[in-house]
Amino acid sequence: xKFIKKTSVKLMILTIFMSCTSPASEKFDNSExxxxxxxDFGIIIGAAVEQSHLSELKYSETxxxxxxxxxxxxxxxxxxxxxxxxxxxxxxxxxxxxxxxxNDMKVRGHVFLWHSDYQIPDWVKNKQYSQLKGVIENHxxxxxxxxxxxxxxxxxxxxxxLDSGAGLRNxxxxxxxxxxxxxxxxxxxxxxxxxxxxxxxxxxxxxDVGLYLCDYSNETKGQPxxxxxxxxxxxxxxxxxxxxxxxFQMHLMEKYTPDYINIKAQIDRFQNLGLDVQFTExxxxxxxxxxxxxxLNQAEIYAQILRIAxxxxxxxxLVWGVTDKYSWIPSTFNGYGSGLLFDEEYQAKPAYxxxxxxxK
Ligand code: XIL
Numbered sequence: 001x002k003f004i005k006k007t008s009v010k011l012m013i014l015t016i017f018m019s020c021t022s023p024a025s026e027k028f029d030n031s032e033x034x035x036x037x038x039x040d041f042g043i044i045i046g047a048a049v050e051q052s053h054l055s056e057l058k059y060s061e062t063x064x065x066x067x068x069x070x071x072x073x074x075x076x077x078x079x080x081x082x083x084x085x086x087x088x089x090x091x092x093x094x095x096x097x098x099x100x101x102x103n104d105m106k107v108r109g110h111v112f113l114w115h116s117d118y119q120i121p122d123w124v125k126n127k128q129y130s131q132l133k134g135v136i137e138n139h140x141x142x143x144x145x146x147x148x149x150x151x152x153x154x155x156x157x158x159x160x161x162l163d164s165g166a167g168l169r170n171x172x173x174x175x176x177x178x179x180x181x182x183x184x185x186x187x188x189x190x191x192x193x194x195x196x197x198x199x200x201x202x203x204x205x206x207x208d209v210g211l212y213l214c215d216y217s218n219e220t221k222g223q224p225x226x227x228x229x230x231x232x233x234x235x236x237x238x239x240x241x242x243x244x245x246x247x248f249q250m251h252l253m254e255k256y257t258p259d260y261i262n263i264k265a266q267i268d269r270f271q272n273l274g275l276d277v278q279f280t281e282x283x284x285x286x287x288x289x290x291x292x293x294x295x296l297n298q299a300e301i302y303a304q305i306l307r308i309a310x311x312x313x314x315x316x317x318l319v320w321g322v323t324d325k326y327s328w329i330p331s332t333f334n335g336y337g338s339g340l341l342f343d344e345e346y347q348a349k350p351a352y353x354x355x356x357x358x359x360k
Pocket of ligand 1: 073074249281328
């Protein structure tokens with residue numbers, strides 16, 4: 001059985017390497033995969049997955065050969081998980097969890113509390129603010145009890161900080177700044193209660209799942225949003241809010257070189273608070289046209305982030321999708337794409353080979 005598995009893994013890698021025209025591919029031993037190498041480093045290398053794509057052979061093969069962790073791209077979000085009050089829907093996410101277990105992969109839970117309008121059901125939007133503490137507590141409790149010990153980390157809350165760094169997204173604001181979950185720039189009581197509930201449920205069920213707060217553009221010390229994100233988390237830690245760590249999503253752009261020094265400084269200050277740091281939604285989007293030079297530049301950014309992970313003992317390096325074919329980027333950022341490790345035909349890109357090299 002073991003032999004069969006290994007053989008098919010090798011075939012898979014061989015296919016990827018043989019069909020890759022990149023000269024960079026020639027210098028690699030084709031008997032390994034990202035996942036095998038990451039295992040040796042104790043690094044969780046994951047990909048966001050849309051459960052409905054698992055039936056596509058190339059998708060599934062690439063996923064299970066190259067990654068040792070899955071994150072549900074959408075199905076564990078509020079409107080999918082509890083579309084009607086008190087009525088949870090777990091079918092799609094259960095399928096993904098079963099797939100992960102079958103293939104010896106970890107699962108990250110994403111996400112209980114998020115502002116994004118399309119994923120909050122109307123019944124939640126129609127509640128009074130004073131009712132939302134109960135709503136989020138039931139939601140967290142329902143989700144955690146269902147998945148029990150199958151999930152290694154939960155994104156308990158996501159994207160609570162305004163891009164300007166002025167404070168929390170909240171009900172007094174509009175557009176992307178609106179969030180049902182806070183009543184003002186400063187009132188994080190409902191968000192905190194999600195963490196308290198998650199903590200009490202995990203203790204009750206004897207689960208050691210990690211509890212995380214995630215955001216984008218929160219990874220660079222000295223920038224208003226990153227600094228506000230830090231301030232909020234520091235307050236929580238001082239107040240004893242049960243949070244184990246923070247997620248830096250890392251939705252990056254190839255045309256801007258990240259400020260690696262201040263990324264490290266941001267990691268340091270969270271680690272000094274006693275918190276874990278994870279990279280939870282990495283992609284590096286490229287502006288059209290997708291030239292070879294840009295792909296190489298992208299590869300360097302992916303590699304540099306992995307170098308930082310190794311240097312700072314960051315154990316989760318998670319990318320936001322398996323293949324450019326299904327990436328959220330083109331439909332979200334006009335004129336951008338090609339942000340992931342595998343292209344639309346599942347060919348490994350220079351970033352993939354750079355990561356392999358980095359994990360040697
Ligand atoms: C995105 C998904 O990739 C899309 O399929 C969906 O339409 C919108 O959400 N930050 C997050 C993720 O925390 O949940 C988002 O995922 C991308 C940005």
